[in-house]
Amino acid sequence: MAINEYNKQVKVYTLDRKLIKNAVLIKQGDDNVTLAFHKTSRDEIKQLLENDVVQNEVILLMTHNIKGMCYFHAESTNIYSGSAPKEVNVVFSSLQKLETIQRRQDVKVKAHDMKINLTLSFRDMKEVTAELIDISAGGIMFSYPSEMLMEKEIVIYHFKSPKANFDVKARILRIQDLKRQTKDGEEEIRCYGCCFEDIKPNEEYSIREFVLYLQREEILRERERQDY
Numbered sequence: 001m002a003i004n005e006y007n008k009q010v011k012v013y014t015l016d017r018k019l020i021k022n023a024v025l026i027k028q029g030d031d032n033v034t035l036a037f038h039k040t041s042r043d044e045i046k047q048l049l050e051n052d053v054v055q056n057e058v059i060l061l062m063t064h065n066i067k068g069m070c071y072f073h074a075e076s077t078n079i080y081s082g083s084a085p086k087e088v089n090v091v092f093s094s095l096q097k098l099e100t101i102q103r104r105q106d107v108k109v110k111a112h113d114m115k116i117n118l119t120l121s122f123r124d125m126k127e128v129t130a131e132l133i134d135i136s137a138g139g140i141m142f143s144y145p146s147e148m149l150m151e152k153e154i155v156i157y158h159f160k161s162p163k164a165n166f167d168v169k170a171r172i173l174r175i176q177d178l179k180r181q182t183k184d185g186e187e188e189i190r191c192y193g194c195c196f197e198d199i200k201p202n203e204e205y206s207i208r209e210f211v212l213y214l215q216r217e218e219i220l221r222e223r224e225r226q227d228y
Helices: 044-053 201-227
Strands: 010-015 019-028 033-037 057-064 068-081 090-099 108-119 126-135 137-142 154-160 164-183 185-197
Touching: 010 033, 010 068, 010 126, 010 164, 057 090, 057 164, 108 201, 154 185, 154 201, 164 201
Parallel strands: none
Antiparallel strands: 010 019, 010 057, 019 033, 033 090, 057 068, 068 090, 108 126, 108 154, 126 137, 137 185, 154 164, 164 185
């Protein structure tokens, strides 16, 4: 399997889907991966060794920008110290894909400092303003630091473009922290990757048009940067 297509952030679960710990993909083979567990305390190392990970079967959740959330069954076969302090590396072998939940379709484009309006369905229909990170015909990624949202929550995205306005449901597929450059250095933001649900054909067409519009704007910005 082409693991190199997957994002580096990985979640490790027990077979009954209880989260053990977050990890980072650092190495890949034909049917195995090596994950790094960072900032691991002595108690967590003991837990990894004795209870949850080594010599046990686990479920790995790996995310893909197009395919969405992919669950794999895996067996841990080795553990060793990582290169950084309090880092533990674990090798997982015999990976078998269990399921893929939704997929974000087509090309996604970055949104630059674009604000969007959302309604939080699971939070008493609270209306909030969030920052759009990227968008595709299949979903969005946004940042909203004021509250901690959860996977599988539904938000209502109030889509607005020069040609169309409508509401569309979006389900949170993954949560990840992204780093980005600022004038003062670097900051980390909590982001939520979502897929659209129950979207109508004309609504999907409008979003595709908007994505193409953003692509053209990005091309123009890149040309302007090259001219200077």
